[in-house]
Amino acid sequence: MSGRGGWQLKTWQFTAAAAVAGLALASAAAAAAGPWDSGGQRTAESRRAASGTGTGDADHRTEAGRPIPAGSGQITPEAPAVLAPLEAGGLAPRTGQGAREAAAGQAPPPTTTALKGLLEPLLKARGLGPGATASVVDAATGQELYGSGAKTAMVPASTVKIATAAAALSVLGPDHRIxxxxxxxxxxxxxxxxxxxxxxxxxxxxxxxxxxxxxxxxxxxxxxxxxxxxxxxxxxxxxxxxxxxxxxxxxxxxxxxxxxxxxxxxxxxxxxxxxxxxxxxxxxxxxxxxxxxxxxxxxxxxxxxxxxxxxxxxxxxxxxxxxxxxxxxxxPLSALVERMLTHSDNDIAEALARQTALAAGAEADFAGAERETRRALDRLGVPLDGTRFADGSGLDRADRVTARLLTSVLARAAHTDHPELRPVLTGLPVAGFSGTLAGRYSGQDAADGTGVVRAKTGTLTGVNSLAGTVVDADGRLLAFSFLAGSTTDPATAQSTLDHLATTLARCGC
Missing domain, CATH: 3.50.80.20 (D-Ala-D-Ala carboxypeptidase C, peptidase S13)
Known part of the structure; x- marks a missing residue:
């Protein structure tokens, strides 16, 4: 079950994920698409990270190159070894040729057979109830590596904010200010x-x-x-x-x-x-x-x-x-998106949905926001079958999205063709450290995901979801989404979702 990478997370894997290394792993040319907001904030952050000082986009820092324990009152580590080569257009040095290939997205992605063997027992666990769905995508290629009911439209709860964010950023741009x-x-x-x-x-x-x-x-x-x-x-x-x-x-x-x-x-x-x-x-x-x-x-x-x-x-x-x-x-809109995703801010979500409608010259109401969100996502090439955006926040149970829609958005946000979508990734909470994931990933089954998993949570009565990114044991950036609509115990459901994401982090398969 440990595969090539084994169960033990490597320090490079932890620090790469904590600094949103998905962009590095998807393409070494990602830095050429910056800066990411009107003040050049993201470029400045990369330079500070490269020097080993200051804070990054999620207030990560470095402490002797080691992960800082969750719950310690300290903040997560930075990853200068990943960010510094990006600005130079190079690859992140780790150890050996295999590490360099992984940083370039050339290491082999997990196989469908391996992922099925690892994930399906968890998806069928009692904690998620019947009918849980999943999608896992290789961010470097956009190829779906594993899907289970991935085209089934589900109540997404707050994971719909990923779609809201992508629509607003694609229409307005990350520099837009209200x-x-x-x-x-x-x-x-x-x-x-x-x-x-x-x-x-x-x-x-x-x-x-x-x-x-x-x-x-x-x-x-x-x-x-x-x-x-x-x-x-x-x-x-x-x-x-x-x-x-x-x-x-x-x-x-x-x-x-x-x-x-x-x-x-x-x-x-x-x-x-x-x-x-x-x-x-x-x-x-x-x-x-x-x-x-x-x-x-x-x-x-x-x-x-x-x-x-x-x-x-x-x-x-x-x-x-x-x-x-x-x-x-x-x-800037980039900062509003990050705040919305990190803290699952419903008021910002509804505002951004209406800003999307206003930018298109449409009525800025619930119906207009839904229509223009769909149009924006359609232009991005995101699959919309069966979807419904009754609101921008996910509080409305009439919302419907598929697991594949969420991973498609995340994969596009990691691609250098869409630098305007980068805040969709940088705003995701860091497991065990920030936002709605700050108090999670402390259990034995999920502790190895601390600092490695970045994901948006979703919670309504009977609904639990998790969608985000993770760097696997071979250095491959994966986008994932897990949606469960028949849960009876929120704590058990959340624990199972966290275990699923951590399983991807451990995978060298």
Missing amino acids: RTTVVAEPAPGYEDGAAPERIVLVGGGDPTLTARAEAGGNASLRTLADRAAAVLKKRGARTVRLAYDTSAYSGPALHPIGPNENIAPVSALMADEGRLDTSRSGPAPRTARPAQDAADAFAGFLADRGVTVEGAVRQATATDQAEELADVRSA
Whole structure:
């Protein structure tokens, strides 16, 4: 069962996976497609990694070249030996000719027969229930090495966010930023200064817009108030009337699951994802009126800056005659995708689905987002048979995707033909260290996957899924997806999924 690579994970294998070495293993030319965001962030990270200092895209570091134990309070190791040759266009040195061939994607991939023998007993385990499906793809070639019900459409839960991310990145690009603006409306019938300036806070669909004093890299309502107040004062406007505009989105704001601590009403204007307690991450009480609350907060920030808001803050639609006074922009789409995938952020997921619709000139509602997500994935050549994208987050049980769809997206994200999709890989949680996998891979059956498996989780009642990438014992990058729709014990199901991914990591077969 140990095959050529044996059961013991090698240090190079661990560090390669922890630094998203899939791109190196898929093609030594991957670096030529960077930088990956508008600020050249990914190129800078590679250089820091090559020097052995600093942090990488998932806050990995190096400690004497050894894996840092999960749960130690430390962070995962970097992989300078993998990233440094990428920038030089070379191959990652390990030991011997076989290692160099593996880095170039030339080592033999696992055989279908071997994978079937290893994976099928786990897929049929009681923990996953009947009908679990799987797909394993060689990322270097896109060839499916193993499939079990891979074309069967299943409820994906949050693994659908992989598709949401790929669609948004392919349409908008990783550098895209979501704008929130303040515009001034003309005041007909009044001479200059005879009436309060009429301004509108226009939402562009950025759920990460923040009202906090510390923005943490997000667009800030306070910064927007700074900029708008400065312009207004120059115009002699110390008193204004304020409205807010959410017309960028249409259709129902409430998700089909109803009021829920996992997601706010979907609005083109909100602050801090509508959280009533911004100190909490994960599920948290949400406001029923995110746009009104954001506009009220903005009114308060204007007052703090010497511009008084007269009367009630009401909803309105900015006219074509409005003059832009100020704006703030979100972090790049690449960063939003990574945050969404790492932390399974439902609000960002729904926003990105609507941004995909907006980019196509479609209605930015649930139906428009589904239609344009399908079109974007179809252009990427992703198989769509039987699929349904009822939402962008995976909270809706009407969603359907196949295991093959997910591995197809992941394989394309690893290919140098699609550098714009790279955040789909870099955003995946690292087993045992980050995001929704931080507390997993501690059991005996899956511990060897720590730091090697990178995957998106999916969990609903009776539904458990896992899809991501892993470097096997021969140095081959594999994309995998496992979908189970009849589970009765979430803990056992998650443990079995983790064991499946770890089995791929151990495979030298």
